[in-house]
Amino acid sequence: MTFRTIAEPAPAERVPDRPMGVRRFGRVNWLGLRTLATREVMRFMAVWQQTIFAPLMTAGLFVVVFALALGQGRGEIMGLPYLVFLGPGILMMTVIQNAFANTSSSITAAKVQGNIVDTLMPPLSGGELLAGYLSGSVVRAGLVATVIGTGMVLVTGRGIAHPLWALGFVLLAALLMGGLGILAGIMAQKFDQMAAITNFIITPLSFLSGTFYSVDALPEPFNTLSHWNPVFYLIDGARYGVTGVGDAPPLRGFLICGAVVVLVLALALRWLKTGYRMKA
Template sequence: MSEEQAPAWNSWRPFWTLLRREVWRFCKVSAQTLLTPIITASLYLFVFGATLGERIAVVEGFSYAQFVVPGLILMGVINNSFANASSSLFVARYIGNILDLLVTPITATQFIFAYTLASMLRGLLVGVAVWGISIFFVPLPWINPVGAIAMALLASFLFAQFGIIAALYANTFDALSMFNNFLILPLIYLGGVFYPISILPAPWEGLSRLNPLFYLIEGFRYALLGEGDIAFGTAFGAAVAMAVVLFGWAAWLIGRGYKLRN
């Protein structure tokens, strides 16, 4: 992948072209990429909002539905940001049309950010849709809206990078699905989406704090509700650190052309 600078007026054309293509790709199959995860999240909201939401409580001052909804919103953001980057890049490698892209004057940075921004857009669209549906079940106080938006952006950015990394390391569709089925989903469910980590006995509470998704979920929940197992600043700092590490990892792989030419 060329890192040479194109003429100033033309240097970002490959980036915008790739970004438009990636956005168009997931919009063209929106029933699969947007509607399906929204329906899945709606079923969760029905179960926890209309049935259990007012009958149990795990955080004083909030219903169980209010506790769960922030995690469901972020779960949609995370899953779809990862799915978009990983599936798109892996399929491009698998069918070989990634080679057509590599001969264009696009830089490694532009390559990463085109895939990243398209994936973030898909993840955030699903997250906003889930939040919109949740309004019919339970209100959220939005204590720190700027912090909530920042955490959602960080989560989508972070998992877009992880999707790029997974797409480069996976050699088969089964290997790619393992990242989601055996890593992301267990970390989400064990990261405090459906229960507060503080109610766990030792040593499970301490072990749960090693889960990187715990910081994303708790930071987002704290920004929305003003309550959480850790302070917002701690969660935000951990999320920024993880995002920097994954971006550096993805940039290193793309810069080397790792598995892009074979």
């Protein structure tokens, strides 16, 4: 007969295996992030006639209407033919509207249809949700900018003066408006509320920020107020990147827009982490 004089240690508790396919490096769920990003991209690519081709047609109609109505009898603006001046503004206006629509419609539709739980239940952090949603806005904005920019170059016969500046401001626009779309989607409880935000806030901001005119021609106090509008710097920065001419120094506009992007994304990250107005 044998006796145990020392208590044997309890068997180590078995740690459950990680679900197959889930990989985390540095606490990032790369599989979940990639899945959400892919879903956001495929969501608008499934209806590319509405999300890519329709903006091209709208931009073309703007150019035709303004060129025929004003272009023939109007002189140069900032030393540029009116059609050349108009193109970058329409490009950025379209980018702004599409980047905002991508995130806002995705979240609002999920809340209205009741399947937002499919996004909240997987092991995704607030930062991963933010990055996944923003990836759709960035890809959509990039595709729209590429299509319209190509058409603009073909119509005007001019190349891009500063490609890196143009690319930088398009990226800032996608991040800023994608972040605002997340905030709007979280706040809105139905499509009517989202339509009100789009019609009364986003569309006026994109139209009244130097898209069709130079803000230097505005009387006071509208000229000063325009320089407090970050959307103005997005449009003016894109115009500088395409034509080499702008109302404001591009570096100043880039820094202002970058600061606003950080603030908007910080608020969006906080709301996604806490589940504000989403975990109902």
